[in-house]
Amino acid sequence: MSVVVLVLAVSAACCLGFGFVLQQNAAQKAPLGDFLSPRLLLDLMRMPRWLGGIALMVAGMALGAVALGNGEISLVEPLLATNLLFALALSRHQTRQPLGRQGWAGLLLLAGGVTAFIVAGQPRGGTAVTDPLRHWLIIGLMVGAALLLTGYAKRHASVSSAPVFLSLAAGVLYGVQDALTRVSGERFGEGGLLELMTGWQPYAVVALGVTGLVLVQSAFETAPLRMSLPALTAAQPLAGIACGVGFLGDRLRTDTGALAWESAGLAAVVAGIVLLGLHPAMPQGGAERERFRDLQPQ
Numbered sequence: 001m002s003v004v005v006l007v008l009a010v011s012a013a014c015c016l017g018f019g020f021v022l023q024q025n026a027a028q029k030a031p032l033g034d035f036l037s038p039r040l041l042l043d044l045m046r047m048p049r050w051l052g053g054i055a056l057m058v059a060g061m062a063l064g065a066v067a068l069g070n071g072e073i074s075l076v077e078p079l080l081a082t083n084l085l086f087a088l089a090l091s092r093h094q095t096r097q098p099l100g101r102q103g104w105a106g107l108l109l110l111a112g113g114v115t116a117f118i119v120a121g122q123p124r125g126g127t128a129v130t131d132p133l134r135h136w137l138i139i140g141l142m143v144g145a146a147l148l149l150t151g152y153a154k155r156h157a158s159v160s161s162a163p164v165f166l167s168l169a170a171g172v173l174y175g176v177q178d179a180l181t182r183v184s185g186e187r188f189g190e191g192g193l194l195e196l197m198t199g200w201q202p203y204a205v206v207a208l209g210v211t212g213l214v215l216v217q218s219a220f221e222t223a224p225l226r227m228s229l230p231a232l233t234a235a236q237p238l239a240g241i242a243c244g245v246g247f248l249g250d251r252l253r254t255d256t257g258a259l260a261w262e263s264a265g266l267a268a269v270v271a272g273i274v275l276l277g278l279h280p281a282m283p284q285g286g287a288e289r290e291r292f293r294d295l296q297p298q
Contacts (some may be wrong), residue, residue, distance in 0.1 A: 175239025230277025
Protein backbone atom coordinates (compact mmCIF):
# COMPACT_ATOMS: atom_id res chain seq x y z
CA MET A 1 0.00 0.00 0.00
CA SER A 2 1.35 3.40 -1.01
CA VAL A 3 2.09 5.75 1.88
CA VAL A 4 1.03 8.67 -0.32
CA VAL A 5 -2.40 7.12 -0.93
CA LEU A 6 -2.77 6.39 2.78
CA VAL A 7 -1.94 9.98 3.76
CA LEU A 8 -4.20 11.44 1.07
CA ALA A 9 -7.15 9.20 1.97
CA VAL A 10 -6.88 9.80 5.72
CA SER A 11 -6.49 13.56 5.15
CA ALA A 12 -9.60 13.45 2.98
CA ALA A 13 -11.45 11.58 5.72
CA CYS A 14 -10.42 14.23 8.25
CA CYS A 15 -11.76 17.06 6.08
CA LEU A 16 -14.99 15.16 5.37
CA GLY A 17 -15.61 14.31 9.02
CA PHE A 18 -15.11 17.88 10.23
CA GLY A 19 -17.14 19.19 7.31
CA PHE A 20 -20.11 16.92 8.02
CA VAL A 21 -20.33 18.11 11.63
CA LEU A 22 -20.29 21.79 10.62
CA GLN A 23 -22.88 21.15 7.91
CA GLN A 24 -25.24 19.44 10.34
CA ASN A 25 -24.80 22.22 12.90
CA ALA A 26 -26.05 24.67 10.27
CA ALA A 27 -28.60 22.45 8.51
CA GLN A 28 -30.58 21.84 11.71
CA LYS A 29 -31.47 25.57 11.62
CA ALA A 30 -32.69 25.56 8.01
CA PRO A 31 -36.42 25.86 7.15
CA LEU A 32 -37.99 22.41 7.25
CA GLY A 33 -40.26 23.42 4.38
CA ASP A 34 -37.22 23.04 2.10
CA PHE A 35 -37.02 19.30 2.79
CA LEU A 36 -35.68 17.50 -0.35
CA SER A 37 -35.76 20.76 -2.32
CA PRO A 38 -32.80 22.50 -4.02
CA ARG A 39 -34.03 25.62 -2.19
CA LEU A 40 -32.45 24.11 0.90
CA LEU A 41 -28.98 24.71 -0.54
CA LEU A 42 -29.83 28.36 -1.26
CA ASP A 43 -30.92 28.89 2.36
CA LEU A 44 -27.83 27.14 3.71
CA MET A 45 -25.51 29.27 1.59
CA ARG A 46 -26.34 32.20 3.87
CA MET A 47 -24.83 30.43 6.87
CA PRO A 48 -21.05 30.86 7.36
CA ARG A 49 -20.76 27.62 9.36
CA TRP A 50 -22.34 25.64 6.53
CA LEU A 51 -20.06 27.28 3.96
CA GLY A 52 -17.10 26.33 6.14
CA GLY A 53 -18.36 22.74 6.27
CA ILE A 54 -18.79 22.68 2.49
CA ALA A 55 -15.28 24.08 2.01
CA LEU A 56 -13.90 21.24 4.12
CA MET A 57 -16.04 18.73 2.25
CA VAL A 58 -14.78 20.01 -1.11
CA ALA A 59 -11.20 19.81 0.17
CA GLY A 60 -11.87 16.25 1.31
CA MET A 61 -13.36 15.31 -2.05
CA ALA A 62 -10.38 16.83 -3.86
CA LEU A 63 -7.91 14.91 -1.68
CA GLY A 64 -10.03 11.78 -2.15
CA ALA A 65 -9.98 12.27 -5.92
CA VAL A 66 -6.17 12.47 -5.89
CA ALA A 67 -6.05 9.34 -3.73
CA LEU A 68 -8.38 7.56 -6.14
CA GLY A 69 -6.14 8.61 -9.01
CA ASN A 70 -3.15 6.96 -7.35
CA GLY A 71 -4.75 3.92 -5.72
CA GLU A 72 -7.52 1.39 -6.12
CA ILE A 73 -11.01 2.44 -5.08
CA SER A 74 -11.27 -0.78 -3.04
CA LEU A 75 -8.34 0.52 -0.98
CA VAL A 76 -9.31 4.19 -0.75
CA GLU A 77 -13.00 3.76 0.14
CA PRO A 78 -12.47 1.91 3.44
CA LEU A 79 -9.97 4.57 4.47
CA LEU A 80 -12.46 7.33 3.65
CA ALA A 81 -14.92 5.62 6.01
CA THR A 82 -12.73 6.71 8.90
CA ASN A 83 -14.21 10.21 8.48
CA LEU A 84 -16.54 9.21 11.31
CA LEU A 85 -13.58 9.12 13.70
CA PHE A 86 -12.80 12.74 12.91
CA ALA A 87 -16.48 13.70 13.11
CA LEU A 88 -16.62 12.15 16.56
CA ALA A 89 -13.45 13.98 17.61
CA LEU A 90 -14.94 17.37 16.70
CA SER A 91 -18.29 16.44 18.25
CA ARG A 92 -16.53 15.44 21.49
CA HIS A 93 -14.84 18.83 21.52
CA GLN A 94 -18.25 20.50 21.17
CA THR A 95 -20.14 18.35 23.67
CA ARG A 96 -17.33 17.50 26.14
CA GLN A 97 -18.54 13.88 26.22
CA PRO A 98 -16.00 11.19 27.21
CA LEU A 99 -15.28 8.44 24.69
CA GLY A 100 -16.30 5.61 27.04
CA ARG A 101 -16.59 1.91 26.24
CA GLN A 102 -18.93 2.49 23.31
CA GLY A 103 -16.57 4.96 21.69
CA TRP A 104 -13.49 2.80 22.15
CA ALA A 105 -15.33 -0.28 20.89
CA GLY A 106 -16.53 1.58 17.81
CA LEU A 107 -13.05 2.98 17.18
CA LEU A 108 -11.41 -0.44 17.44
CA LEU A 109 -14.03 -2.10 15.24
CA LEU A 110 -13.76 0.56 12.55
CA ALA A 111 -9.96 0.73 12.53
CA GLY A 112 -9.60 -3.04 12.88
CA GLY A 113 -12.17 -3.72 10.17
CA VAL A 114 -10.47 -1.38 7.68
CA THR A 115 -7.11 -2.99 8.45
CA ALA A 116 -8.49 -6.54 8.15
CA PHE A 117 -10.17 -5.81 4.80
CA ILE A 118 -7.06 -4.19 3.30
CA VAL A 119 -4.60 -6.77 4.60
CA ALA A 120 -6.78 -9.76 3.63
CA GLY A 121 -8.02 -8.41 0.31
CA GLN A 122 -4.75 -6.81 -0.83
CA PRO A 123 -6.60 -4.50 -3.29
CA ARG A 124 -4.68 -4.07 -6.52
CA GLY A 125 -5.37 -2.64 -9.92
CA GLY A 126 -6.33 -4.63 -12.97
CA THR A 127 -7.79 -4.14 -16.41
CA ALA A 128 -10.97 -2.09 -16.37
CA VAL A 129 -14.03 -3.69 -17.96
CA THR A 130 -14.64 -2.14 -21.39
CA ASP A 131 -18.14 -3.53 -21.88
CA PRO A 132 -20.43 -0.46 -21.55
CA LEU A 133 -23.39 -2.71 -20.72
CA ARG A 134 -21.69 -3.84 -17.50
CA HIS A 135 -20.90 -0.23 -16.60
CA TRP A 136 -24.47 0.90 -17.07
CA LEU A 137 -25.89 -2.19 -15.37
CA ILE A 138 -23.93 -1.62 -12.16
CA ILE A 139 -24.42 2.15 -12.17
CA GLY A 140 -28.11 1.70 -12.97
CA LEU A 141 -28.56 -0.70 -10.06
CA MET A 142 -26.86 1.75 -7.69
CA VAL A 143 -28.82 4.79 -8.87
CA GLY A 144 -32.04 2.75 -8.88
CA ALA A 145 -31.42 1.70 -5.27
CA ALA A 146 -30.82 5.34 -4.33
CA LEU A 147 -34.08 6.37 -6.01
CA LEU A 148 -36.01 3.68 -4.16
CA LEU A 149 -34.51 4.74 -0.83
CA THR A 150 -35.27 8.40 -1.53
CA GLY A 151 -38.82 7.61 -2.63
CA TYR A 152 -39.45 5.67 0.57
CA ALA A 153 -38.07 8.49 2.68
CA LYS A 154 -40.23 11.06 0.88
CA ARG A 155 -43.40 8.99 1.23
CA HIS A 156 -42.71 8.32 4.90
CA ALA A 157 -41.14 11.67 5.80
CA SER A 158 -42.79 11.71 9.22
CA VAL A 159 -41.20 8.37 10.19
CA SER A 160 -38.05 8.59 12.29
CA SER A 161 -36.14 6.32 9.90
CA ALA A 162 -36.60 8.63 6.88
CA PRO A 163 -33.26 10.47 7.41
CA VAL A 164 -31.49 7.11 7.58
CA PHE A 165 -32.86 6.14 4.16
CA LEU A 166 -31.89 9.53 2.73
CA SER A 167 -28.36 9.08 4.06
CA LEU A 168 -28.14 5.57 2.62
CA ALA A 169 -29.24 6.92 -0.76
CA ALA A 170 -26.66 9.71 -0.59
CA GLY A 171 -23.94 7.24 0.40
CA VAL A 172 -24.71 5.02 -2.57
CA LEU A 173 -24.58 8.00 -4.93
CA TYR A 174 -21.31 9.19 -3.41
CA GLY A 175 -19.83 5.71 -3.92
CA VAL A 176 -20.75 5.83 -7.61
CA GLN A 177 -19.42 9.39 -7.77
CA ASP A 178 -16.07 8.20 -6.42
CA ALA A 179 -15.89 5.52 -9.08
CA LEU A 180 -16.67 7.97 -11.88
CA THR A 181 -14.18 10.45 -10.41
CA ARG A 182 -11.48 7.83 -10.89
CA VAL A 183 -12.64 7.22 -14.49
CA SER A 184 -12.57 10.98 -15.13
CA GLY A 185 -9.04 11.18 -13.76
CA GLU A 186 -7.93 8.39 -16.06
CA ARG A 187 -9.49 10.12 -19.09
CA PHE A 188 -7.73 13.36 -18.17
CA GLY A 189 -4.41 11.54 -17.81
CA GLU A 190 -4.81 9.89 -21.18
CA GLY A 191 -5.93 12.84 -23.32
CA GLY A 192 -6.00 16.00 -21.25
CA LEU A 193 -8.90 18.39 -20.78
CA LEU A 194 -10.45 17.73 -24.19
CA GLU A 195 -10.64 13.99 -23.54
CA LEU A 196 -12.16 14.66 -20.13
CA MET A 197 -14.83 17.12 -21.25
CA THR A 198 -15.99 15.00 -24.20
CA GLY A 199 -16.96 12.15 -21.88
CA TRP A 200 -20.15 11.90 -19.84
CA GLN A 201 -18.41 10.96 -16.61
CA PRO A 202 -17.46 14.45 -15.29
CA TYR A 203 -21.01 15.69 -15.79
CA ALA A 204 -22.35 12.65 -13.97
CA VAL A 205 -19.90 13.36 -11.13
CA VAL A 206 -21.35 16.88 -10.74
CA ALA A 207 -24.97 15.66 -10.97
CA LEU A 208 -24.41 12.91 -8.42
CA GLY A 209 -22.60 15.33 -6.11
CA VAL A 210 -25.39 17.92 -6.15
CA THR A 211 -28.11 15.29 -5.73
CA GLY A 212 -26.25 13.63 -2.88
CA LEU A 213 -25.73 17.02 -1.24
CA VAL A 214 -29.46 17.77 -1.26
CA LEU A 215 -30.21 14.34 0.24
CA VAL A 216 -27.56 14.70 2.94
CA GLN A 217 -28.60 18.21 3.97
CA SER A 218 -32.26 17.13 4.10
CA ALA A 219 -31.25 14.29 6.42
CA PHE A 220 -29.09 16.64 8.51
CA GLU A 221 -31.87 19.20 8.96
CA THR A 222 -34.49 16.69 10.10
CA ALA A 223 -32.53 14.41 12.44
CA PRO A 224 -29.53 14.27 14.77
CA LEU A 225 -26.15 13.52 13.21
CA ARG A 226 -26.13 10.14 14.94
CA MET A 227 -29.08 9.04 12.77
CA SER A 228 -27.77 10.23 9.42
CA LEU A 229 -23.96 10.08 9.34
CA PRO A 230 -23.51 6.34 10.14
CA ALA A 231 -25.74 5.31 7.22
CA LEU A 232 -23.94 7.70 4.87
CA THR A 233 -20.51 6.54 6.02
CA ALA A 234 -21.39 2.84 5.72
CA ALA A 235 -23.09 2.99 2.31
CA GLN A 236 -20.41 4.98 0.47
CA PRO A 237 -17.49 2.53 0.76
CA LEU A 238 -19.70 -0.49 0.04
CA ALA A 239 -21.02 1.13 -3.16
CA GLY A 240 -17.55 2.29 -4.15
CA ILE A 241 -16.02 -1.15 -3.66
CA ALA A 242 -18.86 -2.71 -5.69
CA CYS A 243 -18.09 -0.32 -8.56
CA GLY A 244 -14.35 -0.86 -8.23
CA VAL A 245 -14.61 -4.62 -8.46
CA GLY A 246 -17.58 -4.50 -10.82
CA PHE A 247 -16.18 -2.45 -13.69
CA LEU A 248 -13.00 -0.57 -12.73
CA GLY A 249 -10.85 -3.68 -12.68
CA ASP A 250 -9.95 -3.68 -8.97
CA ARG A 251 -8.94 -7.11 -7.81
CA LEU A 252 -9.20 -8.65 -4.35
CA ARG A 253 -7.96 -12.00 -3.08
CA THR A 254 -10.74 -14.55 -3.50
CA ASP A 255 -9.49 -17.63 -1.66
CA THR A 256 -11.71 -18.86 1.15
CA GLY A 257 -9.63 -17.45 3.99
CA ALA A 258 -9.25 -14.05 2.36
CA LEU A 259 -12.97 -13.78 1.59
CA ALA A 260 -13.80 -14.66 5.18
CA TRP A 261 -11.50 -11.94 6.53
CA GLU A 262 -12.71 -9.41 3.96
CA SER A 263 -16.34 -10.07 4.92
CA ALA A 264 -15.49 -9.91 8.62
CA GLY A 265 -13.57 -6.67 8.07
CA LEU A 266 -16.47 -4.99 6.25
CA ALA A 267 -18.90 -6.22 8.92
CA ALA A 268 -16.64 -4.77 11.63
CA VAL A 269 -16.45 -1.47 9.73
CA VAL A 270 -20.25 -1.22 9.60
CA ALA A 271 -20.58 -2.20 13.28
CA GLY A 272 -17.95 0.34 14.29
CA ILE A 273 -19.67 3.05 12.25
CA VAL A 274 -22.98 2.32 13.96
CA LEU A 275 -21.45 2.39 17.45
CA LEU A 276 -19.59 5.64 16.79
CA GLY A 277 -22.59 7.21 15.11
CA LEU A 278 -24.79 6.44 18.12
CA HIS A 279 -22.23 7.80 20.59
CA PRO A 280 -23.64 10.46 22.97
CA ALA A 281 -20.95 12.89 21.77
CA MET A 282 -22.62 13.13 18.38
CA PRO A 283 -24.77 16.30 18.09
CA GLN A 284 -28.41 15.71 18.96
CA GLY A 285 -29.69 18.23 16.43
CA GLY A 286 -32.17 20.99 17.05
CA ALA A 287 -34.98 20.25 14.62
CA GLU A 288 -38.19 19.39 16.43
CA ARG A 289 -39.62 16.17 15.07
CA GLU A 290 -43.16 17.19 15.96
CA ARG A 291 -42.76 20.35 13.95
CA PHE A 292 -41.42 18.30 11.06
CA ARG A 293 -44.37 15.93 11.19
CA ASP A 294 -46.78 18.86 11.15
CA LEU A 295 -45.34 19.93 7.81
CA GLN A 296 -46.17 16.64 6.13
CA PRO A 297 -49.51 16.02 4.41
CA GLN A 298 -51.89 13.90 6.41
